[in-house]
Amino acid sequence: MIPNRTIDPVEIRRRAEEQLQSRQGADAPISSHEMQRLVQELKIHQIELEMQNEELQRAYAELEALQERYFDLYDLAPVCYVTVNEAGMILEANLSAATMLGAARSALAGLPLSRFIQKEDSDLYHLHRRQLFTTAEKQSCELRMVKPDKTTCWIQMAMSITQQPGAPECRMVFNDITERKQAEELLVDMNVELEGKVELRTRELLQIQKQYLHGEKLAAIGLLSASIAHEFNNPLQSVTTVLKGIGKYADLKEKEAEFIDMALQECRRMGNLIANLQDFYRPSTGKYESIDLHALIDSVLPFVKKHLHTRKIAVVKEYAADLPAINAVADQLKQIFLNLLNNAADACEGGGLITVTTEVIGRENVVVHVRDNGAGIDPAHLGKIFEPFFTTKPHNKGTGLGLSVCYGIVKDHGGRIDVESEPGKGTVFSVFLPLQGVHNEGVLPAK
Ligand SMILES: Nc1ncnc2c1ncn2[C@@H]1O[C@H](COP(=O)(O)OP(=O)(O)OP(=O)(O)O)[C@@H](O)[C@H]1O
Ligand SMILES: [Mg+2]
Incomplete structure (x- = not known):
């Protein structure tokens, strides 16, 4: 801060007289001429002093103005x-x-x-x-x-x-910078949230893409299988007829008749394989209609009954009380549940329990769980079971097409099929279906 000093002329006069007196005491007498010159000089000094005084006043006024400006700039500054x-x-x-x-x-x-x-x-x-x-x-x-x-x-x-x-x-x-920092923190949070969403969506997309690629592969194999099956069926029928004819009209020895029976058995097996291959590519010309899923599953159970009975497998139904009718192709759905029940029965070789549960999910989907307490699936096989021709069953028992067919049908209905399994404990297949069949327009998002 600058001190606020003003010049007091009276004070200066007093100090000047004091100084003059002290100097006169020491000096020699002054002549009148000298006196006149001194007076003249004093007058000039006085004018000089007055001018200096004015200059000083002005300098102080400027200083005060600067001080005020400093106050404005420093003290009242917004920073x-x-x-x-x-x-x-x-x-x-x-x-x-x-x-x-x-x-x-x-x-x-x-x-x-x-x-x-x-x-x-x-x-x-x-x-x-x-x-x-x-x-x-x-x-x-x-x-x-x-x-x-x-x-x-x-x-x-x-x-x-x-x-x-x-x-x-x-x-x-x-x-x-509080606001900027808060905005930055918000941005970081939003970024983390966004990254999470992108990751989730990427995973969903990858799953859909996987399903799509799988679907494409199935379609291609299906087409090929259907044409091969068709080509093979006619000669097979001829071979079967010839073999039957030989068996009926030729005079065969016991061993020869045995061989003919074996050949016929193999023909029947090939016939089944061909029928399965044709099932695999069944163009969705099926009619969409309102279906009572419980009645549909009940109608399938008798086909697996023998299978279940011989293996001492019990079936428990846990049907939802309020399951609405769904729009789907009935015979295709029957094929799904037949495949799943047969697989479940095969998994419970020494006896066991199969539970069929139905549930409504939200307002648009239903799910059917087919659970068994059988052998379970080796984790190394889980990624392959929906591939066509993947089977762990002996060559005369499984073609490895059952789950591929299920997959294709569920996809055509706009649904999805999930599997969870624990070796030694059992397996559950969950078939998600939209209440309104979508005629192959979409796939339910993955879990
Ligand atoms: N419930 C289940 N428990 C244990 N393994 C299963 C079950 N369902 C399917 N699998 C496994 O998945 C494989 C493929 O099943 P999928 O139904 O496609 O063919 P498959 O049953 O072997 O032959 P197919 O259905 O043509 O008779 C089976 O061989 C089996 O290893
Ligand atoms: Mg099967």
Whole structure:
């Protein structure tokens, strides 16, 4: 601050007379001519002094104006200015800084600034301050400040050094960046959420793509199988007829008749295989109609009854009380449940339990779970069981087409089929079907 001194002319006059008297005492007598010259000189001095006085008044007026400007610029500035000494004690703070720190301006002087800095950020502050006094290079950092009312705010602190006559001082400018920091934090949260969503969606898409590729593969194999099956069927029929004819009309020895029977048996097996292959590619010309799923499953059970009986397998039905009718192709659905029940029965070789559960999911889908407590599926096989021709059954027992057919039919209905299995504990196949058959327009999203 600049001292507000004014020039008192009376005081100066008094001091000048005192000095003159002290000088006259020591000087020799003055001639009248000399006296006149001195008076003349004094007058000139007086005018000079008056002029200097005016100059000084003007200089002080300018100084006062500068002081006011300084007050406007420093104290009332919208940014916060704080000056600290090398030990970090506050020397000066403008009004904005005092408001931000929540303390009276007069109370700030002499306090360590670190008192207002959040504990976790104080190392950062000390490091930059030390760096400033060591290198005299400008420093900048972002840290949190704690106000006396315990609220915190983020500030950007810019530090520069000022060389004062005594000791160097650190001038700081604070900018409140709380809003920017909050926006950044929100952005990070949103980013994390978005990444999660993208990951989930990517997984879903990959699953759909996998199903789609599988579907494509099935369709291609299906087409090929259907044409091969068709080509093979006619000669097979001829061979069967010839073999039957030989068996009936030729005079065969016991061993020869046995061979003919074996050949016929193999022909029947081939016939079944061909029928399965034709099933595999059955163009969806089937009629969509309203279907009572419970009645449909019940109508399939007698076909597996013998199978179940001989193996001492019990079937439990846990049907939902309010299962609505679904729009689907009846004979195709029968094929699904026949395949699943046969597989379940095959898995329970030494006896067991098959549970068929139905459930409504939301307002648009139903699910049928076919659960068994049989052998379960080896985890290494889980990814392959829907592939055509994948089978672990002896060659005269399974063609490996059952689940491929199920997969194709469920997909055509706009549904999906899931499997969960634990070796030694059992397996559950879940068939999800939309209430409204979608005529192959889409696939239910994967789990
Ligand atoms: N419930 C189940 N428990 C254990 N393994 C199963 C079950 N269902 C299917 N699998 C396994 O999946 C394989 C493929 O089944 P899929 O129905 O496609 O063919 P398959 O039953 O072997 O032959 P097909 O159905 O033509 O008679 C089976 O060989 C078996 O290893
Ligand atoms: Mg099967």
